Every structure is written in structure tokens, then in C-alpha cells.
Amino acid sequence: MKRDALPNQPRPLQIGEPIPRADAPAKVAGREHYAVDYYAEDMLWAGVKRADIPHAVFRGINSEEAEKVPGVLAILTAKDIKGSNRQGVARKDQPVLVDDRIRHRGDGVALVIAETREALREAIGKITVEAEPLPGVFDMEEALKEDAPWIHEDHPGSNILLKGHITKGDGATAFETCTHVVKATFELPYQEHAYLETEAGWAITEEDETVSITVSTQTPFRDKMEVAGALGLPMDKVRIIAPYCGGAFGGKDGITVQSLLALAALRFSGRPIKMWWEREESFIASAKRHQARCRYRLGADATGRFIALEAEILYDTGAYDHLGGAVMALGLEHAGGPYRIPHTDLKAWAVYTNNPVGGAFRAFGVAQATAAMEQMVDRIAEKVGRSPLEIRRLNAVRRGDTTPIGVTLTTSTGIGRCLEIAERHPFWRKRESWKAKAGPFRKRGVGVAAVMHGMGYGPVIPDTANAKIELTSEGSFRVACGVVDMGQGNAHTFLQMAGDILSQDLSRLELVLPDTAWTLPSGSASASRTTYTYGNALIDAANLLKERILKRCADLWMVTDPKELALVPGRVRHLPSGRETTLAEVAAFMDETERTTVAHYRAPQSPQLPDLEPNLRLHGIPHVVFSYGVHIAGIEVDLLTGAVTVEHYLAVNDCGNILNPQLFEQQVQGGIAQGLGYALMEEIPVTEGEMKTVNFSTYLLPTFLDVPDMEVIDAGGNEPTGPYGLKGIGEIPTSGPLPAVANALFDACGIRLERFPMTPERVLSALEGNRP
Amino acid sequence: MKISFTLNGKPVSCDLPSNRRVVDVLREDLGLMGTKEACGTGECGACTILVDGIPRLSCLMLAAQLEGRDVTTIEGLSKSGETLHPIQQAFVEAGAVQCGFCTPGMVLATTHLLSENPRPTREEIREALSGNICRCTGYQKIVDAVELAAEKLTEKGETA
Ligand code: FES
Numbered sequence A: 001m002k003r004d005a006l007p008n009q010p011r012p013l014q015i016g017e018p019i020p021r022a023d024a025p026a027k028v029a030g031r032e033h034y035a036v037d038y039y040a041e042d043m044l045w046a047g048v049k050r051a052d053i054p055h056a057v058f059r060g061i062n063s064e065e066a067e068k069v070p071g072v073l074a075i076l077t078a079k080d081i082k083g084s085n086r087q088g089v090a091r092k093d094q095p096v097l098v099d100d101r102i103r104h105r106g107d108g109v110a111l112v113i114a115e116t117r118e119a120l121r122e123a124i125g126k127i128t129v130e131a132e133p134l135p136g137v138f139d140m141e142e143a144l145k146e147d148a149p150w151i152h153e154d155h156p157g158s159n160i161l162l163k164g165h166i167t168k169g170d171g172a173t174a175f176e177t178c179t180h181v182v183k184a185t186f187e188l189p190y191q192e193h194a195y196l197e198t199e200a201g202w203a204i205t206e207e208d209e210t211v212s213i214t215v216s217t218q219t220p221f222r223d224k225m226e227v228a229g230a231l232g233l234p235m236d237k238v239r240i241i242a243p244y245c246g247g248a249f250g251g252k253d254g255i256t257v258q259s260l261l262a263l264a265a266l267r268f269s270g271r272p273i274k275m276w277w278e279r280e281e282s283f284i285a286s287a288k289r290h291q292a293r294c295r296y297r298l299g300a301d302a303t304g305r306f307i308a309l310e311a312e313i314l315y316d317t318g319a320y321d322h323l324g325g326a327v328m329a330l331g332l333e334h335a336g337g338p339y340r341i342p343h344t345d346l347k348a349w350a351v352y353t354n355n356p357v358g359g360a361f362r363a364f365g366v367a368q369a370t371a372a373m374e375q376m377v378d379r380i381a382e383k384v385g386r387s388p389l390e391i392r393r394l395n396a397v398r399r400g401d402t403t404p405i406g407v408t409l410t411t412s413t414g415i416g417r418c419l420e421i422a423e424r425h426p427f428w429r430k431r432e433s434w435k436a437k438a439g440p441f442r443k444r445g446v447g448v449a450a451v452m453h454g455m456g457y458g459p460v461i462p463d464t465a466n467a468k469i470e471l472t473s474e475g476s477f478r479v480a481c482g483v484v485d486m487g488q489g490n491a492h493t494f495l496q497m498a499g500d501i502l503s504q505d506l507s508r509l510e511l512v513l514p515d516t517a518w519t520l521p522s523g524s525a526s527a528s529r530t531t532y533t534y535g536n537a538l539i540d541a542a543n544l545l546k547e548r549i550l551k552r553c554a555d556l557w558m559v560t561d562p563k564e565l566a567l568v569p570g571r572v573r574h575l576p577s578g579r580e581t582t583l584a585e586v587a588a589f590m591d592e593t594e595r596t597t598v599a600h601y602r603a604p605q606s607p608q609l610p611d612l613e614p615n616l617r618l619h620g621i622p623h624v625v626f627s628y629g630v631h632i633a634g635i636e637v638d639l640l641t642g643a644v645t646v647e648h649y650l651a652v653n654d655c656g657n658i659l660n661p662q663l664f665e666q667q668v669q670g671g672i673a674q675g676l677g678y679a680l681m682e683e684i685p686v687t688e689g690e691m692k693t694v695n696f697s698t699y700l701l702p703t704f705l706d707v708p709d710m711e712v713i714d715a716g717g718n719e720p721t722g723p724y725g726l727k728g729i730g731e732i733p734t735s736g737p738l739p740a741v742a743n744a745l746f747d748a749c750g751i752r753l754e755r756f757p758m759t760p761e762r763v764l765s766a767l768e769g770n771r772p
Numbered sequence B: 001m002k003i004s005f006t007l008n009g010k011p012v013s014c015d016l017p018s019n020r021r022v023v024d025v026l027r028e029d030l031g032l033m034g035t036k037e038a039c040g041t042g043e044c045g046a047c048t049i050l051v052d053g054i055p056r057l058s059c060l061m062l063a064a065q066l067e068g069r070d071v072t073t074i075e076g077l078s079k080s081g082e083t084l085h086p087i088q089q090a091f092v093e094a095g096a097v098q099c100g101f102c103t104p105g106m107v108l109a110t111t112h113l114l115s116e117n118p119r120p121t122r123e124e125i126r127e128a129l130s131g132n133i134c135r136c137t138g139y140q141k142i143v144d145a146v147e148l149a150a151e152k153l154t155e156k157g158e159t160a
């Protein structure tokens, strides 16, 4: 088929086409300015002195020596903060700067402002902390004991930030009726986001006393509220500008440098102030994927049909909430995976400790639960003697079934289709012959994992977006996007949607990145909801604008039926006569307010489980729309070193209709790579709250040599509530690799680990233990 | 200390402390923000620049080491002003750019690879770029991009 009928006419963007990203040319040329790329003439540097004590009563700092460092302008502490000095999304429990208690080593105790980065570093090094050490709590089970020291005195009774308990059917008593029962415990590691752009931003207090903060963030509108509350500023005096992030993955879902920068900017009104955490500080101070302990028991009948599931999941949220309650709740909701299980007893806890802070990370609590559940499913398959895909197909949910927490699935449910596609795939069918080809001292194995991920904020918090689009006086379109693009490409997808509706090519479309002064609140770039929610709002806004333009043009041309008119790139055409006018001319006949349309969208919220504990509902249980997938990993194990290499990887995905195949693949491939890091190498050993890996030479990230070429398959789903049928894809790929590789390891060598990641040392020692 | 070198085809000389890191010279003193810093300790490749055509980590180099050298940063790669170099174009088309923070370093490392080995295999590409970390893409589309760039350059009869 010929793609371009009129060679000289630009082709409007189309939904469904693999159009290269609009943000790529500036990025590839080094022209894109990230938050970290702002420098100004008389710019000051701000930085934080960290406590480096895991638990203590804070008495103050000694900054005498630091103040003498030439170029140091101010050293601020909690005493300089006028507001609540508390930040947090669900529970405001994290100070901007410590005032009463040090709760983890990364706590900030003082803010230093200096003329140069060198002076800043020197001064920070000279500050000493005065504190009375308290006994620390470093293990979750210890933290739960009656006599454990409380980490938050205002959270009386215990160190449990949030707990949840959901039962379905007969709960655990149903194990009595099971033919096969398997039981296991899983210890899952911390994972560092390791976005290449560390936490950074710059701020300035303008003449009208507005503090403008340009920051690498996923949550500009929430940041505005948090900064205002913590520092005691009126809401309208805080402005957040959010450029493209150099990666975020959940780690910038919440406050990092914002309030600190604002505090500095308030002190030095009119002067730009920059903060940029070094890699080590980023490790020490930022939230990470929660380390978790999962205890699972799964029972099935003689044919392998699941009867009962019991799960207990402990999430170490460290010193602060930082979305830890919500992470736990999502994990609890997904504890049983995409399966029909009539009887369940599911428990989860988010526990305060004096360890590093656990927070949002792509796949948000589900990665841990899936790691456990999918290895349980494999264990049952082995007992029953059915193939891993067969057992999953036998038990997979369909629309109309209830999930393991008892929620009836009412939206598109494509796990069955994903499993069928996987089962037909040549790699799966020919796996035995592939496995037989492992070289000497090597073994190969193939493992499966099924994944599921709920989208959006859940039943209570309104999951909304407000889109704004403008026809400019030059006749192009400007999409004002209030939701961040942290690298996942939603900004481009929005242009592709607007271009499709308005029949325009990229040269006539412009995206305005989030700025709380100009774009409209649209929630966070998180929860696999970004494109779904904002996209739905944008479709309405763009259609409204299109209708307005055509109507105005119909009036001008005295055409009775606006349907005779169509938008084409840069122009409006009267279809019967072929008469055309430029969009700039049409714009000239429209008032400025007429040329802008806005639309609001609120995502569907589940009316189910009304009796669930209100706090769990507030933290997001249950969801309405879920994405699904099946991952297959083919690995090779070096029996001499214990090293595992991933040779083949295949992911089948039901994430609704694909709007741009290239961006879809980007999300899946990138998510798998992070999941492979989680499976094989990424971990942060912590003793007494101190992280042993705080840089990239000790914390290993997957490189070009660790991630294979992956096959990404679209199962051809369609979600009627989604924009053009789309569902979220951002998070779900990250949950699959760990269990798929673990199951492949068992398939290869007959070993199962309890502690992850599957490093060569752990694999080797398991292999040795296994030898007769 | 007075330091003279060629930067993106133009001679520059500046007065700099000899121990100033090159990444800071480029970003802060010369305003070339395309060179990124992501670890500061030589582990990620985000700060890669070409010095006499060879990839170097600008976070580990000191200003004095620039004396008399020919330095190319991402801003200087495309010769004809606005348009992108074929390698950059290939990164765009192949979908090798997500957050983009690793991209300048990847592109420059690719430039060197293709100048040495105009038609590398996928394995050779992975090997040659293995010092550059990308946290977003899973690398596959970067390998695709390098293959595409190699094709583009050979078609044009150019080398990187
Ligand atoms: S910033 Fe230079 S190698 Fe990472």
C-alpha cells in the first residue's frame, strides 16, 4: 500500500503507528534541558548534611567550623522552617530537616548554602551532629515485637505503618481439602531506582514572593501542596516546573529536593539556587523498592486446580511512609496473581524500621508478591506433574471471575490469551531441544511467570486529569500537559493522539511540559495511569476544539453543515468544493479563550468490597482495570561459577490496544531489564541501617552484556474504557523476570533459592548443597 | 592555568584551575549541557566525550589533560548545524531514546565504534558499548540503532 498519496503534503499522525518519539531529536542532540541543566550567573549551591546515625534523639548540630569555610552563606536547620516541617503522601511523617528524632542514616539535619560546590562540600564535611543514640530496629520481625522501640512516637502502639488482612471463601481452613500443598519463604532485596539523573533542581524566589522550583519530579501538583505545607507558604506562592526527567521509575514520586530548595530560595530571595545530589547521596537519601519477606502456602486438588492460598508479606518501609502503605496495599491486592482461587487468607504489613526508606518503585509492591506467587505456582505444577503453562491456563482468571481478594473482574481480562500465545510460541514448543544444547559444565532451563497489574489510584482518591489544548495564532496546536514525562514517552503519545484527532503532523504540534502555573492538575506520572487518564481527558479536549474550529469555519464560509469541513495539516478544507484556508486564518477569527479547550476525566473506581477496612480502600484496594502478561525466560547456568545468563526472553502482554508499537516495546524491554537486575544482581546489603553499596561499582546494574534481545508480543487486547482501548504498560513488565528466571533455574538445575537476587555465589552454594 | 584545545571544531582557550574536572568545564564554564554526569566515578559512561576521536569519561578527566586536544561533545557531532548526524538520526528512528540521559554518551561511544568497525555484529556492539549504562531501554533498541546507523553510514559511503 502506498503510504503517501500526496507526496508534498505532510501526513497527519495516526494512532497505532510506530512514529519515532517527538522528544528524541532534542535529547539525542544534547539540547534537551533537564532539571539538572540549569545554571545561572549568580547561582548559589545548596546541599544537605545527613545524620549518618540510624536512630537517635536529635539535639542539634555544631556548625562553627563549617561557617568559617569561605563562600558559605548560610547553614539552616529545622528551626528555620516556618511550616509543619513534615512531608509525605498518605502519612506526613518525614521532616524536611530533622527536628526531634533521627530515624535513618539518610535523614537531613542541616541545609548549607554556598557560593560554590566546593565550599558546599567542604562545609557539609565540617558539620557535626549532636544526638543521643537510641536502640535501632533493623529487622521487620523485631520491629513487630511488643517491646520494640517505637520509631514514630506519634504513631502509637507499634511500628506497623499499615497492615491488611483479606480473606475469601473458607480462608486457610480450605487447605484440609487440598491434595497438594506447597510452602515456601522468599527474601527479596532492596532495589535502587538508579535513574541516571540523580535528584536535582533549582529554585528562585521571584519579586512577587513566589518560589519557583524547577525539579526532576513525577508529581508537580502534589509537590506544590507538600512544599507549601511543610514550609508554611500560601499555596499560590509555590510554583513547580517539571522538565523531562532523566529517569524516575517511582523514585521521584514525592519530595526529594523541593522543600530544601524552597527553604534556601526563601533565604536568598532573587538568587537562583541549585541542588544536585551526588550518586552516593542519592543512594543514601532516596527511597528504594521495599525489601520484603513473603511466606506462602498454596494448595490444589489432584488435577492442579488451586483451592487455597495463604500469604504473609512483610514490607520494610524503613523510617518513613513514603507511599509504603500504598505499596503494601497493592502487593496485598496482587498477592494471589491472576488466578481463580476460591479460598484465600492474605496478610501484609508495612513496617517501620531504622533502615533506608522504602517507597514507590515501578511495579509498586507487586514485584515482591509476584516473585513469591509465581514460584509457588511452579512448585504446584511440579507436584501435580503438569507443565508450567498448563497449570496457569487451568487456573487463570477470566472476565467475570473473582480475583484472590474477591473482586469481580469487569474489564478486559486477557491473561488467558497471553497464555495461549505463549504456549504456541516456537521457543516454548521446542524448549527441550534448546535445553539439550547447553555446553559442557552448563545447564539450560526455561521458566514462566504470569503477571497482573492494577491501574490507577484505587477506589477513594480521585484519579483525574485535566487536559488543555490551544490553537495558537500561528495555526499550530499546543497541548498543555500537566503530567510528567519521566522518560516513558507519554508526552509523545499525547501529541500522537492530538495529531490523530486534529489531523496534524508533528511540525504543527507542540507540547508544554508540566508547570503548575500554566498546565492543569493531572495527577502523578505513576501507577500505570499516566497515558490512560490524561489521554482520556485529551481526547475530549481535542475533539471539542476540532468541533469549535470547524463550526467557526462553517460560519465564515456560510456552510450549513460543518460535516462538510475537515481538518488537514495546517488547514481546513471544504470537502465538496476543495476550498481551503489556513488554520492561522481561522485562528484570527477566534477569540483567545475560544481557541483553548479544556476537559476533565476521572478514571472509573471500583464500587466493590465496600466493607473493606477504610484505610485499605484509601490506600488503593481494589482496582478496576488490570493489565496482564506472560513472561518466559530461557537461561543458561555455569555450573562452575554459578553465573546465570539469560539467553532468551519473551513477554506476551495484554495492555489493551497499542497506540505506538515502538513506545510499547520500549516500556516492556526497559521493564524487563530492570526486572532482570532485580532477579540477578541488584541488592543493597544493610547492616545497622547502613547501606553497603552506595555507588555503581558495588551496586551492579544490568549492562549491554546482561540483557538479551527480548521478544515483545502484543496479545491484541482492547480495553473499552481506555483511550483508543489502551491499558497501562509502565509497571507490569518489571514483575515478571525474577520469578521467570527463578523457575528457569529450577528447570535447569533443580534448585530453588530463598534469598534473592540469584547471584553466582548463591546459585553455587545451592548447587553444592544439592550435590549428593 | 591557561588551557587551549579544539572544541567541536573551534579553538578555545580558557583560564582554568588545572584540577577542574572536564565535565564541569564543559557544563558549567562552557555551557555545554549535553554532556551528562550520572555517577562521577567512571562507572556509567553518561559523561562520555571524544578526545582525539577516542571516548573518554569527562568525569575522570582534569582540565589540564585537554591541552592541545581535539574534543567533540554531543553538541559538535552533527556538522551541518541543525540537522542530526546519521547516528543521532538512527537513535531517534530506532526508538533508542527514552529518558535520554544516557543518550549523548551512547551516541559518542557509537561514533567511535563505527569508526573502528563500520559493520559490527550485535555481539560486537554490546561488547563495545558495555561501559555505558542505560536504565530505561533494556539496550535492545540501542543495539538496533547502532546497526541502523552503520547501515546509514555505509549507504552514504561515510564513516563515523
Ligand atoms: S558520570 Fe562519568 S562515568 Fe558516570
Ligand code: FES
Pocket: A196, A246, A247, A487, B096, B097, B098, B099, B100, B101, B102, B103, B133, B134, B135, B136, B137
Ligand atoms: S534512556 Fe534513560 S538512561 Fe538510557
